[in-house]
Structures are given as structure tokens and as C-alpha cells.
Amino acid sequence: MDRIDELADALANEATPVSRAPRPLWLASLWFGAVALYLLLALLLAGLRPDWALKLGDLHFLAELATLTAVLAASSYSAALLAYPDLHQQRRPALPLLLAAGLFLVALSLSWLDDSPPAPLPLHSIECSLLIAFFALLPALGLMLALRRFASTHPGLAGGASLLFAFTGGALWLRLFELNDSIPHVLLWHYLPLLAAGLLGVWLGRLLLKW
Amino acid sequence: MSSGGGLWSDAGRGAAVFAGDRRKVTPVANETDFEALMRQSLIGDRSAYAELLRQSARLLRPFLERRLQDRSSIDDLLQEILISLHKARHTYDGNRPYKPWLYAIARFRLKDHLRALYADRLADADDWQELEALSAPDVTESLFEYESLHREIGRLPEKQAEILRLMYREGFTARETAEQLGMSESAVKVAAHRAYKKLRERMEP
Numbered sequence A: 001m002d003r004i005d006e007l008a009d010a011l012a013n014e015a016t017p018v019s020r021a022p023r024p025l026w027l028a029s030l031w032f033g034a035v036a037l038y039l040l041l042a043l044l045l046a047g048l049r050p051d052w053a054l055k056l057g058d059l060h061f062l063a064e065l066a067t068l069t070a071v072l073a074a075s076s077y078s079a080a081l082l083a084y085p086d087l088h089q090q091r092r093p094a095l096p097l098l099l100a101a102g103l104f105l106v107a108l109s110l111s112w113l114d115d116s117p118p119a120p121l122p123l124h125s126i127e128c129s130l131l132i133a134f135f136a137l138l139p140a141l142g143l144m145l146a147l148r149r150f151a152s153t154h155p156g157l158a159g160g161a162s163l164l165f166a167f168t169g170g171a172l173w174l175r176l177f178e179l180n181d182s183i184p185h186v187l188l189w190h191y192l193p194l195l196a197a198g199l200l201g202v203w204l205g206r207l208l209l210k211w
Numbered sequence B: 001m002s003s004g005g006g007l008w009s010d011a012g013r014g015a016a017v018f019a020g021d022r023r024k025v026t027p028v029a030n031e032t033d034f035e036a037l038m039r040q041s042l043i044g045d046r047s048a049y050a051e052l053l054r055q056s057a058r059l060l061r062p063f064l065e066r067r068l069q070d071r072s073s074i075d076d077l078l079q080e081i082l083i084s085l086h087k088a089r090h091t092y093d094g095n096r097p098y099k100p101w102l103y104a105i106a107r108f109r110l111k112d113h114l115r116a117l118y119a120d121r122l123a124d125a126d127d128w129q130e131l132e133a134l135s136a137p138d139v140t141e142s143l144f145e146y147e148s149l150h151r152e153i154g155r156l157p158e159k160q161a162e163i164l165r166l167m168y169r170e171g172f173t174a175r176e177t178a179e180q181l182g183m184s185e186s187a188v189k190v191a192a193h194r195a196y197k198k199l200r201e202r203m204e205p
Helices: A003-013 A024-046 A059-082 A095-113 A126-148 A155-177 A183-208 B031-042 B046-065 B071-091 B098-132 B139-155 B158-169 B174-181 B185-203
Strands: none
Touching: A003 B046, A003 B071, A024 A059, A024 A126, A024 A155, A059 A095, A059 A126, A059 A155, A095 A183, A126 A155, A126 A183, A155 A183, B031 B046, B031 B071, B031 B098, B046 B071, B046 B098, B071 B098, B071 B174, B139 B158, B139 B185, B158 B174, B158 B185, B174 B185
């Protein structure tokens, strides 16, 4: 009996019935729902921006929120696919995220073009990025722990998608919380950090999602 | 459910495996069989699981043999892949083809293996380059230094000289060198490191 046969027998002897991992769409919905609840809780505690009723009539703002929500959902789905060794055999796993990000950039560009006269720049700057990071800590930690229970063969990308997901939740919360309409400010201090978070996630994923 | 009976394809339809070892020609179960075996395994059928692991190893061996030369590396990697399969088996739901799932794990482990192998060679190469850097920029002097380097290697204890010869003249990895000399890989690395140290001390001006 060779080493492979011995190993096969040893592994088979310790095999017990296994509960199968949920499907990616279900997994993504679960994560999305959890972050939505967390967002709701944060808004209940911190409150909505004072002009929220007025902003409900601002199409640009609504489009920005809708497309940002799409990025949140798509990054959750991407992270879920990346949790499986074979990406659940989806042909274009990055397509939903690329589409959502494209729509978001279009919505933001239209807001910027229409921002005339430009809304005043707020006095603060990096505080917004720090608030987003603070919001994202818990979901990022939860998602990394959840991903460790799977078997990603793309740990860097899985980490990147999960941090993008967590930080997008933070960015969404801050847009609903902060009284601020300066597009250059939100671009620089709210949305560019999402890219940095994604890159940090790639590094963390390679470190933490080894199996 | 046992591993026999309807789960297996007949030998005529099965692919020949163990490329390079013509004495053993074993049928590999077809795709449907793999999925059926995996579904049985997931509900706790141990004999189906053992057969699944064996058949997966047989399926993967030619894949690895096309990419790696060293037979013991192939065996080690096959074992790592089987352990990974075992850890990840909950991510297979039985409703999608089994082979792409298995090959995704195999490629992942192969990449890990190659990364470690090249990192190892690179580290050794760094040591060697450090020694070679001791030679002067002038061609005549370089040749002289090259000759003196080889003379110094000749003055090393026999085992250390042999290790350097195998690793740098023949291009063997630490593991391959260890196999050639009947030593452990870590003993080879330690001996090579000591040899570099001695050479550096003797050759530094």
C-alpha cells in the first residue's frame, strides 16, 4: 500500500457527514442583510443627516446612494464567490462588481457636473475616512472570520472584496449621516479610501485566509 | 453505500493513469462517478470517500507529472492536495461538476509549491551571488577569483563541497540534494549555509 492509499484511508476514517456550505447568492444575501442591519442600527444611534427629507428629492443623491448600494451588494456577491475554491464555477465572477462600480462612477460624475455653483468644501478631511474605517471594522472582521471557514483559492482577492464590502457599508452610512454635499470632498475622503481598503484587503487576505 | 457497483466505469472506458509507470494501469472513474462518490462521501460514506480520494489522486498524478519532474515532490504535493480536498469538501455541493472544483484546489496547491520552491532557490542564489560578488570587476581578475573560489570549495569538508557542487554546478534544489546524499533537507541547508560562511571568511579581503 503506497502513501497515497494510506492517506486516503486515514482521511476516510475521520470523515463524518458534512453540512454543505450555502450557495453564494444565499451567503451574499446573508452578509448584505447583516451589514444593512448594522447600518440601520448605526443610523438609529447616530441619526440621519438633518436635510434628509430634502435630499429625498435630489435625483443625483438618490442615484449615488442606489449605485453605492449596488457596489455593496456586488462586493458581497464577489466575496461569496471567492470563498469557494472554484468560484462556484461562475464564468464572470467580477462582472457584477465592475458593472456596479461603473454605474456608481457615472452617477458620481453626473453629480459633479451638476454641482454648480460647487457646494462648499467642509473644514474637516481625513476624519471622514477614519469614521468610515471605524464603521467598517466590525463587518470586515466578521467577514474575514466567515471567509476563513471556506477554502478560497484567491485569498488576496477574497480579502480585497470583503474589505471593499465593509468600507462601502461605511461610506453609505456616512453619506446618510453627514451634512455635506461637496463632491470633491466625498470623492477624495469617502470614496478613494474604498480603493485603499480594497488593496489593504488583498494584503490581509493573503495573510489571513491561508488554509 | 460501498465504493463498488454502479459508481464505477468499466476499465475499457476509464483513462489510463500513472503516466511513466506502465506497470500500473488503473481505470479512473468518469465525471458522473466522481460526483456520485462525492455526494456519498458528504453524507458520511467512508468507503466511497476513500475511493474518491484514490481516484482523485490518480486523476491528478498525470497533471502534476507534466509540471514537476521530481517524483517525491509529486507524491508530497498529491498528499497536500488530498488533505486540502478533505478540508474544503464542505464547499462542494454535489450539484456542479467535480473536476473543476478538484483542479482549482490542485492548481492552488501547485502554485504554493512552486512559489516555495523558487523562493528557496532564490535565497540560495542570493548566497551564491554574494560570494561571486567578491570577485573583482576586471575579467582577468574575475577568472582568477572564480578559480580561487573553486579552489576554496575544494578545501571545504567533503560533504559541504559536494553539497555546493550539487546545488550550484548541477542546479539541484536543497531537497533534491538531500535525496542524492541521503540527508535531511534542513541538514543540507545548514551545511550549505556553513559552507558559504567559511568561503566568505576566506575570500573577503
